[in-house]
Amino acid sequence: MTTRRKAYLAILLSPGALWLFVFFVLPTLLILIYSFLERRDGGGVIWNFGMAAYLKLFSPTNDSYINDFLIIFLRSFWWAFLTTVICLLISYPLAFYIARQPPSTRSFLLFLVMIPFWTNFLVRIYAWKFILNNNGLLNSILSAFNLPRLALINTPIAVLIGLVYVSLPFMVLPLYASIGKLDFSLIEAGLDLGANYFQVFRRIFFPLTMPGIIAGSVLVFIPVAGQYVVPTILGGGKVAMLGNILAQQFGPDLNWPFGSAISVVFMILLMMGILFYFRIEQEEAI
């Protein structure tokens, strides 16, 4: 590359790079630095470096090695995993169905998938609360048919329903994109050459739609792991997810270093998870 082309490239890239630096690198660095500082009473930080926040995060409680923070971390990741799997199970057939429709129906169906985005997120979650309430829509319908009522609201199941509901479009759209690109003659070829449906799915369909699965899973898993509103409204605020303890640190507790430390650990864990995930995918592709 000539120096002139290099300079040209640098000019072209600089707006994007600047954007990333100001809105991604700087804030992340700030969080990292804050996590090593000392809490200032009433908000802010004192510029004394130390590991206090991390020690607090990893110190065992008096009765077990698994402290409260670890429980909350594990719960967040477990629920995010469950949500991802359920979304995948629902979205895969749905995306397949949409992709196989004639173009006009297809765009209408996609439009239906995206409609919820037009309404405020909180309003939609509140709508679910009214559906799942003890005296809510679902239970009214059930009792109209003389069926037993379901005590769903304020339980982990209600949280999971809410999480799956808000995440579904993020799974459907990337899956649709990769299924839509699929060359269906490959499947016919596989069937002609004697593979059964399961083999065709496992050896042809699944690997070829892997990019969509990966993209969808990442898009679902990360926001869900940090969810804050759904457990509060549909779970009755009884059990916390990561988002809730983060909000607690930056809200009422005004403990910025500890909140930053939680974020840093969360980011590292997520990054490791995603790298691992991509790695598996690459190996499978080979």
Add this chain to the structure above:
Amino acid sequence: MKERKIYGQKHYLTVLLTLLVLTILATACNTPTTEKKTVEPAKSDESTATVGRCGDKSKLSKTLHLFNWADYMDSEIITQFETECGIKIVQNIFSSNEDMMAKVQAGNSGYDLIVPSDYMVEIMAEHGLLAELDKTNLPNIKNLNQKQMGMYYDPENKYSLPYLWGVTGIAYNVKSFLNGTPDSWAVLFDSKQVCEHKGFVLMLDDERDAIGAALKYLGYSFNDTDPTHHEKAKKILLAQKECLAGYNSDNFHQALASEEVVLAQAWSGNTTLARAENKNIKFFIPKEGGGIWQDNLAIPVDALHKYTAELFINFLLEPEISAKLSNYTYYFTPNKAAESLLDQNFHDLLESGGMIVDDKIYSRLEWIKRNKDTIIFSDTWTAVKAQ
């Protein structure tokens, strides 16, 4: 008034925003006429007796930026001030004291008047974020009730004047307590008593209120930071959680009014709101003691329109304006002169619902204070929420 309205009010906010956009669109079509409308009354007022209320016109700004809690100001009051003095009030909403402080702390927030709660006044004053009030612009201070003045967070009311106040106790549905009226925190914390209403009980989703109440039940202070006491409180809260519907600081009054729950740790104002809809809802301050809080008017140190803000504070301290505010929000007014002007309907709701705070009850109330040791509440709360 703490964080009680975050989500509940967002509905209204969305509706309000839509309405706002519509009004803007509507007014945009006939701008000249509306302009006239707002200007004219202001001019005519200049010649009338209200000159005093609008102060020295040469020092007034055109707009005043108010940073307030959701649903915490009667729009009629704003309109009245706007037409009388020709000042446009721009109101923005915050949902927690901490959010509000963060915005003011960042500097150049543009807000001229803020409404911090008690403990937040102390923190903000300590951080040098509040401007000293010029009392010569505030003759209506004389209307205020001495009982609500000179509190621990601002002993000389140098930075703040009370706006509204309320108490924290227990709300219940009389239909579920036919065998006797409850009078103690035991109804929430004695696991036998609370589990009689399993799945129909709410606690405030606030570490200081929820843990504080458990401490109070055990005979300690709301502000106790002794780890062994917290350990006991944690056990009680975890046992209680088995029988809770959930933790809710946002719209528990709706859940009470619709009889979705029958028992809840509650703020007096929201309970009055619930009672206005459902006459079975009553309130009491437990015999072990309850909480008291107060929201205040204060001016950020970098406010651009301090004089106008002080003028508006003085306007709010007029007896009939304070009464209007209290009638609208259902919270108690710190304005002594306003007490006789309150709606009979509001007073009846309070009286029949057990929300009246007489001297005897007042002596049982305790402020929630913050200092560097109260961080222990955070760990106790995480432990309660982790299980």
